[in-house]
Amino acid sequence: MSLAVLRSRALAGMEAPQVSVEIHLANGLPAFNIVGLADTEVKESRERVRAAILNAGFDMPHHRITVNLAPADLPKESGRFDLPIAIGILAASGQIPTPPLSLYEFAGELSLTGELRPIRGALAMTFAMQRARGQRHAFILPRANADEAALVPDAAIYPAATLLEVCNHFRAADDTLRLTRHRASLASIGATYPDFAEVKGQQRAKRALEVAAAGAHSLLLVGPPGAGKTMLASRFAGILPPMTDDEALEAAAVQSLTGGFSTQCWKRRPFRSPHHTASAVALVGGGSVPRPGEISLAHCGVLFLDELPEFDRRVLEVLREPLESGRVTVSRAARQSDFPARFQLIAAMNPCPCGFLGLPAARCRCTPEAVARYQNRISGPLLDRIDMQIEVGPVSAEMLLTGAEGEPSGTIALRVEAALERQMVRQQKTNRHLTPREIDRYCQPERAGQELLHKAMLQFHWSARAYHRVLRVARTIADLADTAAIAEKHVAEAIQFRRALHHG
Structure with a gap:
């Protein structure tokens, strides 16, 4: 038979549309052509496939070989089509039987020796x-990708190490x-995180992190160098509720697109901490072939932005829409890709350029104008979208030397999980995601709390968005206290969690 048709998959954002790999052998001068909007990596497969077939002990047909990757208008990239092309050539030339091929899908990059190398996605x-x-096919792919592919329930995965296998x-x-x-086989793998018990002092900051975890709120930590902002943030994922199977699969699928997934991280909430020199494309995703950025790699986990004002302002502005929608759309002239980006933002910054503003033990030499310029690197619209903003003071020497260990993460996590369960029973979503109409229904404080919030709104010139965010935080504080009503003390604490910067 001179024609063989196999199935594979391309990648288009989080989607993986089916690709038909059609191989035709014709008489004429020997040639090897690949058509179907294939990029350079795919076209280079000609040499990899030729060498792999010969080194596996098969004959390379001396025919005019045409490989068509259909549909023709779908861009094809990477070396994942090496394996189906090689199998198709062997089937079309009669060296392996053709009928069973229709029951499988294939993906894998070939080395010159015929070994199968791992692929992305x-x-x-x-x-x-x-x-x-x-369509319920079995999937043949490299052995290195077997564990991640087998995470999909009921998927028939057949891993192989070589083309010959x-x-x-x-x-x-x-x-x-x-x-x-x-x-x-992931039953023995459990998520482990750094423990809050290692953090001495900083009770107010720990309380803020607990509230943020209980309501899925974003948080900005403002404090001098060495106060423990990074140490606190790195332990935040440990008080979040355990990942569900669906969340774990979603997060793993995103990480798989970059080749960064490991089974050792199964059901471990992602913690991404990009450097402040990261570009907008690195943060939200992009490229000629769109790939997920840091905000998508933090899906169902934590995005920690340290030294927040040091990020380019234009880079920070791209966070505004994903913070609200939980998704990001990367649009290019030839294609459009959607990636999930449901993350919790934890950010940290110094109060001034030198970092020592307000400390009695260190002289801050920053002028008021320099402090204002530094803090204004974070735009008002972005700051308005960060639910909680608190000051983190330095830890005293006495606390460091003689202070007892803090409360362990496991104890805090139990309170967080109980508060989240109350939200699911009441409204089937976290407090952070409440709509304005739902806020009117679930987040109305008692009369004294309403009066206090009204005064704060006038004093701090809050926007309607800030007003709603304070109400959401107050609702979370009441949930942690296991009370149906939002009392004045809950509103007062929520107001205190939004007073770190003057223009916030």
């Missing part, structure tokens, strides 16, 4: 294969040479 491709209506699977007369279905 194996988990997203397996997801797409399982979601396809009426794949070919023997179809040629073998007995079952001893056939590939074995792979099962995920």
Whole structure:
């Protein structure tokens, strides 16, 4: 037979549309052409496939070989099409049987020796294969990608180490040479995080982090160098509730798109801390072939931005929409890709350029104008979207030397989980995601609390958005206290959690 058709998958953001790999052998001068909007990486597969076939002990047909990757208008990139192209050539030339191929999908990059190398997006491709209506294929892919692909429930995954193993699977007369279905084995892997017990002092900051975790609120920590802002933020993920299976699969699928997923991180909430020199594309995603950025890699986890004013202002402004929507759309002339970005933002900054504003033990030489310029590097619209903004003071020498260990993360996490359960029972979503109409229904404080909030709004010139965010935080504080009503003390604490910067 001179024609073979196999199935594979491309990547388009979080989607993995099916690709038909069609191989035709014709008479004429030997040639090897690949068509179907293939980029350079795909076109280079000609040499990898040729060498892999020969080194696996097969014959390379001396024909005019045409490979078509359909649909023709879908861009194809990376070396994942090496394996289906090689199998298709061997099937079209009669070196392996053709009928069983229709039951499988293939993906894998070939080395010159015929070994299969790992690919990006194996988990997203397996997801797409399982979601396809009426199509339940087995998936043959590199052994290094087997664990992540097998995370998809009921997926039939057959890993292979070499091209020869794949070919023997179809040629073998007995079952001893056939590939074995792979099962995920992740039961023994548990998420571990740094513990809050290691942090001495900083009770107010710990309380703010607990409230932020209980309501999924964003938080800005403002304090001098060495106060413990980074130490506190790095422990935040440890008080968040355990990841559900759906959350874990979503987060793993995003990380799989960059090749950064590891089974050791299964059900461990992502903690991303990009350097302040990161570009807007690095933060939100992009590129000629759109890939997820830091905010998507932090999906279902924590995005920590240290030294917040040192980020380029234009870079920070791109956070405004994802903070509200939980998604980011990367648009290019030829394609558009959507990535999830439901993360919790924890940011940290110094109060002034030198960092020592307000400390009695150190002389701050920053002028009021310099302090204002420094703090104004963060725009009002972005600051308005950060739910909580608190000051973090230095820890005394006495506390460091003689202070007892703090409350462990596990104890705090139990209170957080209980507060979140109350929110799910009441409104089926976290307080952070309440709409204005739902805020009117669930977040109305008692009369004394209303009067206090009205005074604060006039004094600090808050916007309607800031007003709603304070109400959401007050609702979370009441949930932590296990009270249905939002009392004056809950509103007062919520107001105190929004007074770190003058123009916030």
